[in-house]
Amino acid sequence: MTTGKYVDSLQNKRVVITGGASGIGLATALRFAAEGSIVTILDFNQDRLVGVLEEHPEITYGLKVDVSNPEEVNDVFAAIDNKMGGVDVLIANAGISVRANFVDITPEQWRKVIGTNLDGIFYTAQAAAKRMLAQGKGVILMTASTNGVVGHPYYADYNASKAGVNLLARTMALELAPTIRVNTICPGYVLTPMQLAEYTPEMLDKVNQNIPLKRHAMPEEVAGLFAFLASDEAQYITGQQIPIDGGELA
Ligand code: NAI
DSSP: OOHHHHHHHTTEEEEEEETTSSSHHHHHHHHHHHHOOEEEEESSOHHHHHHHHHTTTTSSSEEEOOOTTTHHHHHHHHHHHHSSSSSEEEEEOOOOOOOOOOOGHHHHHHHHHHHHIIIHHHHHHHHHHHHHHTOOOOOEEEEEEGTTSOOEEEEEEEHEEEEEEEHHHHHHHHTTTTEEEEEEEEEEBOBBBTTTTTTTTHHHHHHHHHHHHHSOOOHHHHHHHHHHHHSGGGTTTOOOOEETTTTHHH
């Protein structure tokens, strides 16, 4: 899978990635590091953070934060100011999903999923946007999902959170232009600890057969889309929700 450098405009950019200790976030952190960016990963899993920083010294900083907690988010952005002196690119990516029948979703589960996937993106995006407005430039990218465009069953809370992310981003793009570009990406099936990793080969095969390109994505492919959207190659793209789904939404 490609992790090489293809755009010079990410060199020395200060990049913050939430959910950066696993899956799509980790692949994205490694891609930006390969592009020469200064990368801070944020995650609430301390053990994973420590392991990732040990294994990948090219990731400059790793800080623990629960993105669903606004005070913790404020504190961690103050720490980022001290360490990096600002943020050029935010990848708001941390998310969770829980499979459940709509009628069985408890208020606690609803709050947890919306609190992480939607509130968490709001808190981090607002903290980053204030800094980017002050410095006169920035890019905010968010991980939504094909589930935020069409509703797949058994994920009502998740789907609602991701649809919210898509419209939050469009609104932000309009308000924050021309200083900050804001886009979401909408992955389909990506092989990560959250999704597909536990599937048997037979289950994976069934998923893949229903995708027009006949395979799921690898996290590095999603990382490549983030790198492109953050780069100057995408300087005329804002307010968009961009599927990376093998044709699932086609
Ligand atoms: P993952 O489970 O491998 O990674 C998610 C990371 O976010 C973990 O390291 C976790 O500790 C962290 N995290 C979760 N809640 C947090 C919180 N409250 N505060 C800070 N960190 C927190 O999952 P994956 O697959 O890499 O997912 C990343 C994003 O991509 C999520 O937003 C997910 O909804 C989205 N997505 C994933 C798809 C897939 O097929 N894997 C498809 C579409 C969207």
